[in-house]
Amino acid sequence: MNFRDGLVESIGNTPLIKLKKASELTGCTILGKAEFMNPGQSVKDRAALGIIRDAIAKKQIEPGGVIVEGTAGNTGIGLALVAAPFGFKTVIVIPETQSQEKKDMLRLAGATLVEVPAVAYANPNNYVKVSGRLAQEIAKTAPHGAIWANQFDNVANRQAHIDTTGPEIWDQTDGKVDGFVSAVGTGGTFAGVGMALKARNKDVKIALADPLGAALYSYYTTGELKAEGSSITEGIGQGRITANLEDAPVDHAFQITDEEAVPIVFDLLEHEGLCLGGSSGINIAGAIRLAKELGPGHTIVTILCDYGTRYQSKLFNPDFLRSKNLPVPAWLEARADVPNVLV
Numbered sequence: 001m002n003f004r005d006g007l008v009e010s011i012g013n014t015p016l017i018k019l020k021k022a023s024e025l026t027g028c029t030i031l032g033k034a035e036f037m038n039p040g041q042s043v044k045d046r047a048a049l050g051i052i053r054d055a056i057a058k059k060q061i062e063p064g065g066v067i068v069e070g071t072a073g074n075t076g077i078g079l080a081l082v083a084a085p086f087g088f089k090t091v092i093v094i095p096e097t098q099s100q101e102k103k104d105m106l107r108l109a110g111a112t113l114v115e116v117p118a119v120a121y122a123n124p125n126n127y128v129k130v131s132g133r134l135a136q137e138i139a140k141t142a143p144h145g146a147i148w149a150n151q152f153d154n155v156a157n158r159q160a161h162i163d164t165t166g167p168e169i170w171d172q173t174d175g176k177v178d179g180f181v182s183a184v185g186t187g188g189t190f191a192g193v194g195m196a197l198k199a200r201n202k203d204v205k206i207a208l209a210d211p212l213g214a215a216l217y218s219y220y221t222t223g224e225l226k227a228e229g230s231s232i233t234e235g236i237g238q239g240r241i242t243a244n245l246e247d248a249p250v251d252h253a254f255q256i257t258d259e260e261a262v263p264i265v266f267d268l269l270e271h272e273g274l275c276l277g278g279s280s281g282i283n284i285a286g287a288i289r290l291a292k293e294l295g296p297g298h299t300i301v302t303i304l305c306d307y308g309t310r311y312q313s314k315l316f317n318p319d320f321l322r323s324k325n326l327p328v329p330a331w332l333e334a335r336a337d338v339p340n341v342l343v
C-alpha cells in the first residue's frame with residue numbers, strides 16, 4: 001500500500017511542473033513547484049507545520065493550547081488545518097482587504113477570525129502587531145499555553161524551507177537547477193530555498209521577484225527600503241527586512257507589475273490548465289526575466305504559491321479587474337457569467 005499517514009505527512013513533496021509557454025519563450029526549462037497541491041492549497045502549509053513543530057519541541061504549547069497569528073490568509077489556513085490533528089485552537093488576525101474565499105476557508109477550518117483594517121506595519125493597529133498583543137493577552141489565561149506564530153520573524157518558518165522545499169527542488173532537478181526565483185511575503189520561502197540551494201551549489205542564482213508596493217527591489221538594488229505603487233497580488237510585498245530575510249542570498253532582483261504578472265496567470269489557466277493565484281504570476285514573470293538574463297539552456301525553478309479558486313472574487317472577477325484598470329480576457333468574461341465555472 002502507498003499512502004501518507006495523515007495530514008502532516010501530506011504536506012510537501014509537491015511535484016515540479018514544467019511551464020510550457022514560459023519555457024518555449026525563453027529556451028530555458030522553467031519549472032513551477034506546485035505548492036498549491038499541499039492540503040491547505042498553498043506553500044504556507046510548510047511554514048505552519050514548521051512553526052507548530054518548533055513550538056511543541058520547545059514545550060511552549062500542549063493539546064488544547066492556542067495558536068495566534070496575523071496572516072494574509074494562507075498561513076492561517078495552514079495553521080488551522082495542522083492544528084486539528086494536534087488538538088490546538090487557532091485565532092487569526094487578517095486584514096479586511098483579503099479575499100472572501102480565504103476568510104471563508106479560515107472559518108471552515110475552525111479558526112476564530114479577527115478582521116482589522118489594512119494599515120501599514122508602522123501603525124500599532126497593523127494586523128501583525130494586533131496579533132502579537134492578542135497572543136500575549138490570551139497567554140495570560142490559556143491553561144494549555146498560547147503562542148504567537150509570528151511567521152515574519154520566527155525563523156522556524158524559513159527552516160521549514162531549508163529542510164524541505166530546497167532539498168526537494170535539488171533532488172527533483174538532480175542538482176541541475178541554475179536559478180531560483182521567488183517573491184517575498186515573510187521571506188521564509190525565498191530565503192529558505194535560496195540558502196538550501198546555495199549550500200549545495202554556490203553558483204545557483206537566487207532572484208527576487210518583487211511586486212509594486214513592496215520595498216525589497218529598491219533595497220536589494222540601492223540599499224534603501226523604498227516602495228511605490230501597489231499590486232492586486234496577495235500574500236507578498238514586504239516593506240522591511242524580516243528575521244526570515246536576514247542573510248538571504250540575493251543575486252538578482254526584478255520589479256514586476258500586475259500588468260506583466262496577471263496575463264501570465266490567465267494564460268496558464270487558458271492554455272495549460274493551471275489555476276493559480278496572483279503571486280504565482282509575479283514569480284513566473286520573475287523566472288522569465290531571470291531566464292532572459294541567464295540565456296537559453298538553463299533550468300529555473302519558481303514557486304506556484306497557491307490555487308486560483310481562492311481569488312475568484314478578485315483576480316478572476318472581470319468587474320474587479322476593470323476597477324483596477326487591468327485588461328479582462330474575453331474568455332474570462334464568458335466563463336465568469338457561468339456560476340461556479342471555476343470551482
Ligand SMILES: Cc1ncc(COP(=O)(O)O)c(C=O)c1O
Binds near residue numbers: 043073183187236279
Ligand atoms: C499567496 C502567497 N504567495 C506567496 C507568499 C510568500 O511566501 P513567504 O511568506 O514564504 O515569503 C505567501 C505568504 O503568505 C502567500 O500567501
